[in-house]
Amino acid sequence: MKxxxxxxxxVVTAGLVLSGCAPRxxxxxxxxxxxxxxxxxxxxxxxDKTSENWVLAGALFEDGLDAAGFKGDVQYAPASNTVAEQQxxxxxxxxxxxxxxxxxxxxxxxxSAQVQAAHEAGAVVIAYDRLILNTEDLDxxxxxxxxxxxxxxxxxLLDGLAAKYPDLDTYNVELxxxxxxxxxxxxxxxxxxxxxxxxxxxxxxxxxSGQTEFDQVVTQGWLAANAQSRADTVLAANYLDKDLHGxxxxxxxxxxxxxxxxxxxxxxxxxxxxxxxxxxxVKSIVAGExxxxxxxxxxxxxxxAIKMVETxxxxxxxEVNDTESYDNGVKKVPSYLLAPVVVTKDxxxxxxxxxxxxxxxxx
Numbered sequence: 001m002k003x004x005x006x007x008x009x010x011v012v013t014a015g016l017v018l019s020g021c022a023p024r025x026x027x028x029x030x031x032x033x034x035x036x037x038x039x040x041x042x043x044x045x046x047x048d049k050t051s052e053n054w055v056l057a058g059a060l061f062e063d064g065l066d067a068a069g070f071k072g073d074v075q076y077a078p079a080s081n082t083v084a085e086q087q088x089x090x091x092x093x094x095x096x097x098x099x100x101x102x103x104x105x106x107x108x109x110x111x112s113a114q115v116q117a118a119h120e121a122g123a124v125v126i127a128y129d130r131l132i133l134n135t136e137d138l139d140x141x142x143x144x145x146x147x148x149x150x151x152x153x154x155x156x157l158l159d160g161l162a163a164k165y166p167d168l169d170t171y172n173v174e175l176x177x178x179x180x181x182x183x184x185x186x187x188x189x190x191x192x193x194x195x196x197x198x199x200x201x202x203x204x205x206x207x208x209s210g211q212t213e214f215d216q217v218v219t220q221g222w223l224a225a226n227a228q229s230r231a232d233t234v235l236a237a238n239y240l241d242k243d244l245h246g247x248x249x250x251x252x253x254x255x256x257x258x259x260x261x262x263x264x265x266x267x268x269x270x271x272x273x274x275x276x277x278x279x280x281x282v283k284s285i286v287a288g289e290x291x292x293x294x295x296x297x298x299x300x301x302x303x304x305a306i307k308m309v310e311t312x313x314x315x316x317x318x319e320v321n322d323t324e325s326y327d328n329g330v331k332k333v334p335s336y337l338l339a340p341v342v343v344t345k346d347x348x349x350x351x352x353x354x355x356x357x358x359x360x361x362x363x
Contacts, residue, residue: 035312035313035314035315035316036099036312036313037313038069038070038313039069039070039071040070040071040097040098040099040313041070041071041072041073041093041096041097041098041099042065042070042071042072042073042098042099042100042101042102042309043073043075043089043090043093043094043096043098043100043101043102043123044058044061044065044072044073044074044075044101044102044103044104044128045075045077045086045089045090045093045101045102045103045104046058046074046075046076046077046104046128047076047077047086047104047105047106047130048076048077048078048106049076050221050222050223050253051222051251051253051276051278052276052278052279053276053278053296053298054076054104056298056299057104057128057298057301057302058074058076060298060299060302060303061074061102061302061305061306062074064302064303064306065306065309068306068309068310070309070313073093073096073098075089075093077089077106083106083107083110083111086103086105086106086111087110087111087113087114090103090111090114090115090118091114091117093118093123094114094117094118094121094123098118098123099122099123099124099312099313100123100124100125100126100308100309100312101118101123101124101125101126102126102128102142102305102309103115103125103126103127103128103132104128104129104130105127105130105131105132105182105183106181107181107182108127108130108131108132108133108181108182108183108328109133109134109181109183111132111135112132112133112134112135112137115132115135115137115138116135116137118137119137119138119139120137124139124140124312125137125138125139125140126139126140126141126142126305126308127140127141127142127143127333128142128143128301128305129142129143129144129184129301130143130182130183130184131143131183131184131187131326131328131333132328133183133328133329134328134329134330135328135330136330136331138328138331138333139333139334140308140318140320140333140334140335140336141326141333141334141335141336142301142304142305142308142335142336143184143301143335143337143338144296144301144337144338144339144340145337145338145339145340146184146187146188146191147187147188147190147191147325148191148339148340149187149188149191149275149294149296149340150187150188150189150190150191150192150193150194150195151191151192151194151195152191152294152340152342153188153191153192153248153250153273153274153275153292153294154191154192154193154194154195154196154248155195156273156291156292156342156344157173157192157196157246157247157248157271157273157291158195158196158199160246160271160273160291160292160344161173161245161246161271164245164271164291165245168245169204170203170204170205170206171204171205171206171245171246172206172207172208172239172242172243172244172245172246173205173206173207173208173244173245173246173247173248173270174207174208174209174211174231174234174244174246174247174248175189175192175196175207175211175212175217175247175248176217176219176227176230176231176247176248176249176250176254176258177189177214177217177218177219177250178218178219178222178250178251178254179218179219179220179221179222180214180215180218180220181220181221182222185214185218185222185250186214188250188275189214189217189250190214192248192250196248200212205246208238208239208242208244209234209237209238211234217230219250219254222251222253222254224253224254224256224257225257227249227253227254227257227258227261228257228258228260228261231247231257231258231261231262232261232264232265235261235262235265235267236265239265239267243267243268244262244267244270245270245271246270246271246272247262247270247271247272247273248273249272249273249274250273250275251274251275251276252274252275252276252277252278252280252281252290252293253276253278254274255272255273255274255281255284255290255293256280256281256284256290258272259272259284259289259290269289271291272290272291273291273292273293274290274291274292274293274294275293275294275296276293276294276296277293277294277295277296277343277352277358278293279357279358279361281293282343282348282352282358282361282362283361285343285344285345285348286345286348286361286362288345291344292342292343292344293343294340294341294342294343295340295341295342295343295351295352295358296338296340296341297338297355299355300338301338304336304338308336318336319336320334320335320336321335321336321337322334322335322336322337323335325337348362349362
């Protein structure tokens with residue numbers, strides 16, 4: 001299935017940005033231009049520390065870049081919703097002569113000017129995990145296949161419903177999505193809805209609240225409190241005399257918040273999806289509460305990013321395995337995508353066998 005990455009609002013934004021820009025000079029090509037020296041500065045701009053995976057990524061980048069002989073400049077933007085600090089951090093990395101800047105975007109729609117400045121200064125720019133929008137200066141995108149993540153979540157919800165409620169033909173469900181300023185949130189949701197929408201259309205799934213559009217189900221800032229508040233409202237308005245059978249949750253933090261809301265409402269815990277393999281959610285899955293999560297091994301993603309840096313340092317082009325799927329509104333960005341893995345109680349120990357922290361959570 002073709003992956004339409006940019007939502008309507010972002011397409012309009014892209015059009016406005018493009019229409020207001022004067023022609024620019026041709027930027028340096030990425031890679032293949034002689035490389036750069038060992039000890040060069042490599043900038044890593046990460047969004048915040050609200051997720052276990054971002055915290056882990058920062059530590060892995062610091063250690064991995066140092067071990068590879070580079071000078072890593074790893075910075076986090078604050079947890080507030082403003083992106084100004086990350087914009088300033090990227091600008092500082094450019095000033096300090098970073099040869100590669102790896103960006104986990106705070107807001108992928110508000111970094112095009114910084115990406116252009118970095119590119120024109122000769123730096124290669126890699127979007128890490130979150131696509132950066134509306135710029136032809138983005139060189140590469142590195143992520144797990146996020147549309148596939150959504151597809152896996154949608155199918156897991158259907159599988160979990162069938163397993164938990166074998167005597168039912170129809171199921172009451174609710175949909176949650178991530179933060180609208182994170183491009184991945186729309187990708188996850190679109191992937192899930194590619195699986196769930198046909199079942200909504202044929203009546204297998206009944207979204208009792210009627211809230212099925214992305215902008216109706218978003219969770220600003222990926223904040224657990226926002227998800228729990230919306231869950232409280234939806235349950236009070238729609239489920240006083242109905243059972244809730246399933247919830248599409250885009251990640252583990254929100255899944256746990258939704259489960260808390262359901263328990264507080266005196267309801268049985270429904271089938272709830274997740275993502276990120278956070279330790280507390282792995283424990284919840286093994287205990288039979290949260291139904292599933294997605295394993296996206298941060299160690300593998302950071303390792304691939306550092307491999308790309310090493311390839312660029314040698315003056316070569318990094319490997320990509322997808323050149324068509326991820327359109328940022330201006331260009332199809334050359335991408336390297338890793339495969340996500342569904343985790344349930346049945347396979348958790350097997351999937352996490354090589355991850356000491358997570359395998360411990362399955363005990």
